[in-house]
Amino acid sequence: MRTTARSAIAPGITHAPHRRPGFAAALIHRLSGIALALFLPMHFxxxxxxxxxxxxxxSFLGLTHNGFVRVAEWGLVCALAVHMALGLRVLAIEWLSYRERTAVVxxxxLATAFAVGLLFLLSGA
Structure with a gap:
């Protein structure tokens, strides 16, 4: 018979899902989606x-010469790249049997997404 440690906070919880790479990836994927959704009104x-x-x-595009807007554009490109890369991760999890090395994926x-953002930032400079 197997015994498991019980949490004092909530009975029945035996692990901490927030400490796993998959949880962090899902959280980052959702936050990048929210950032993209917040950008949509400005795009419209x-x-x-x-x-x-x-x-x-x-005259509207003249605002893009502001330093804050340039940083925001970089953040937007990074959010788009992160959202796309982690969305592909979700598709791979659903369609493939590849779950062992989630932290590496x-x-x-994230490295790919920030590389895309860095390339965007350097090309605009």
């Missing part, structure tokens, strides 16, 4: 100004 405003003429669009996804 930019599209709306494009419909009003080239002059309006140019998560680290690879």
């Amino acid at each position: 405003i930019a599209l709306g100004t494009a419909l009003q003429g080239a002059d309006r669009l140019e 998560v680290s690879g996804c």
Whole structure:
């Protein structure tokens, strides 16, 4: 008969799922999705100004010369790359029987995403 340690906080909980790489990957995937969703209204405003003429669009795009906006654009590209890479991880988990090295896969996804963000940042400089 197997005995398991019980948590004093909640009966029946025998492990800490928040300390696993898969949980961190899922959390980062959700947070990057929220960041992308928060960007959408600004994107729609930019599209709306494009419909009003080239002059309006140019004046709106003049905001992108601000340092804060450049950092935000870099964060957006990183969020997009992270969301895409971790989304591919989710698809791999669902379609393939590949779950043993989750920490390696998560680290690879994050490294790839930040490399894409760094390339974006360097190409705009």
